[in-house]
Amino acid sequence: MSWSATALTLFPEMFPGPLGVSLAGKALANGTWSLKAVDIRGYAEGKHRNVDDTPAGGGAGMVMRVDVLARAIDAALADEPKGRPVLYLSPRGPRFAQAFARELSEGPGAIFVCGRFEGVDERIFAARDVREVSLGDFVLSGGELAAMAVMDACVRLLPGVMGDAESHAEESFENGLLEYPHYTRPQNFEGHEIPAVLNGGHHQNIRDWRRARAEDITETRRPDLWAAYAARRDADTQKPAKGRKV
Numbered sequence: 001m002s003w004s005a006t007a008l009t010l011f012p013e014m015f016p017g018p019l020g021v022s023l024a025g026k027a028l029a030n031g032t033w034s035l036k037a038v039d040i041r042g043y044a045e046g047k048h049r050n051v052d053d054t055p056a057g058g059g060a061g062m063v064m065r066v067d068v069l070a071r072a073i074d075a076a077l078a079d080e081p082k083g084r085p086v087l088y089l090s091p092r093g094p095r096f097a098q099a100f101a102r103e104l105s106e107g108p109g110a111i112f113v114c115g116r117f118e119g120v121d122e123r124i125f126a127a128r129d130v131r132e133v134s135l136g137d138f139v140l141s142g143g144e145l146a147a148m149a150v151m152d153a154c155v156r157l158l159p160g161v162m163g164d165a166e167s168h169a170e171e172s173f174e175n176g177l178l179e180y181p182h183y184t185r186p187q188n189f190e191g192h193e194i195p196a197v198l199n200g201g202h203h204q205n206i207r208d209w210r211r212a213r214a215e216d217i218t219e220t221r222r223p224d225l226w227a228a229y230a231a232r233r234d235a236d237t238q239k240p241a242k243g244r245k246v
Ligand SMILES: C[S@@+](CC[C@H](N)C(=O)[O-])C[C@H]1O[C@@H](n2cnc3c(N)ncnc32)[C@H](O)[C@@H]1O
Pocket: 088, 089, 090, 091, 092, 113, 114, 115, 116, 117, 118, 119, 120, 133, 134, 135, 136, 137, 138, 139, 140, 141, 142, 143, 144, 146
């Protein structure tokens, strides 16, 4: 069965949106993954089918109703494939990262709850197993774009989605480093040359140069990543080599 994404949203027409083109779009068309956009309003009751209500205690905005959301989540969980995690896109959640994209891509898929208004009634987290995920420290108008970003990061890791030419083994975050810089023709652009080592054809020198640049860039731009990488590297160099007697 293919990797399966369900988006619970008030705007199902937003999907697949950008996921319908390029790598993700091709993979969607050939069945490597599937996407269902479900209108949360379909689980609302009453004449007006209200999905939101005023915040308890007063204040600005509206809050998505827990009963409506719970019915939408239950229906998605009852769908195949079973065992998919339920993610609520939320600025309060832990920041989405490559390691989680990889973990999700190795599972059956995910159910994405896309918030609107001020967000969801907090009791959904006590009533259902819902994990919060943030795209970053900023506020979007709704969870749909965040859900699409998470889906895209997962789908491109599915087997067969990227060819060799687009291999992700050396991409940013895969080995704890940001990626090295890329160059292509022309050789000279307004006086800026492609670094000579990349034209030399010496594969080991090119690998060494790329690794050194990736380390420089990570150390300068992301001290958090650099500290974790350096600690792992130091721990590795202290391990006895395989087969060596100590
Ligand atoms: C206007 S926002 C609500 C923001 C909320 N009142 C707060 O201050 O945290 C509406 C919805 O957009 C989504 N959203 C906003 N920012 C996000 C982010 N950084 N990451 C993931 N989802 C986000 C969430 O689903 C949220 O319920």
